[in-house]
Amino acid sequence: MKKIIKTQKSPMPIGPYNQAVYVNDTLYISGQIPVDPATNELVKESVEAEARQVLENLKGVLEEAGMDFSHIVKTSIFITDMQNFAAVNKVYAEYFTSDFPARETIAVAGLPLGVNVEISAIAVK
Numbered sequence: 001m002k003k004i005i006k007t008q009k010s011p012m013p014i015g016p017y018n019q020a021v022y023v024n025d026t027l028y029i030s031g032q033i034p035v036d037p038a039t040n041e042l043v044k045e046s047v048e049a050e051a052r053q054v055l056e057n058l059k060g061v062l063e064e065a066g067m068d069f070s071h072i073v074k075t076s077i078f079i080t081d082m083q084n085f086a087a088v089n090k091v092y093a094e095y096f097t098s099d100f101p102a103r104e105t106i107a108v109a110g111l112p113l114g115v116n117v118e119i120s121a122i123a124v125k
Contacts, residue, residue, distance in 0.1 A: 009060025011035035014112060020061045027065050031078065031120040032057040033112055042113060047084045050117045051091040058121055059095070069095050071123040077105040078118040088117055 005020035020029040034043040034053035043053040062068055079088055111118050
C-alpha cells in the first residue's frame with residue numbers, strides 16, 4: 001500500500017505529482033528544485049545556493065517520512081551545465097559524508113522554472 005508524503009518543509013509540486021511516495025519501506029522522492037518553501041521563491045544567487053536549497057528540500061521530505069540522508073540509496077542529479085558539476089558536488093558532499101548512495105549526474109537542456117539543479121532520490125527504511 002502506498003502512502004503519499006506531503007510537507008510544508010519542501011515546496012509544493014508545480015504539476016500533477018507528489019513530493020514523495022512511500023511504499024514497502026521505500027521512499028521515492030520527486031525531483032526537487034531550488035524553491036524556498038518559506039517564501040515560494042526561487043533561490044538563484046549561485047549554483048551552490050541552488051544545490052543547497054535542493055538538498056534542504058530533500059531533507060524536508062525525508063524528515064516528514066521519518067528518515068534522513070543516511071536512508072538514501074540512490075540519487076539522480078540533473079544539471080544544465082556540466083561546468084557546474086564540481087560546485088554541485090561540493091555542496092552534495094556536505095549532506096552525504098559516508099556510505100554514499102548510488103548516483104548519476106545528467107546534463108540536460110533545461111529544467112523547470114529555468115533552474116540549474118534538480119535532484120531526485122530513493123530512500124529505504
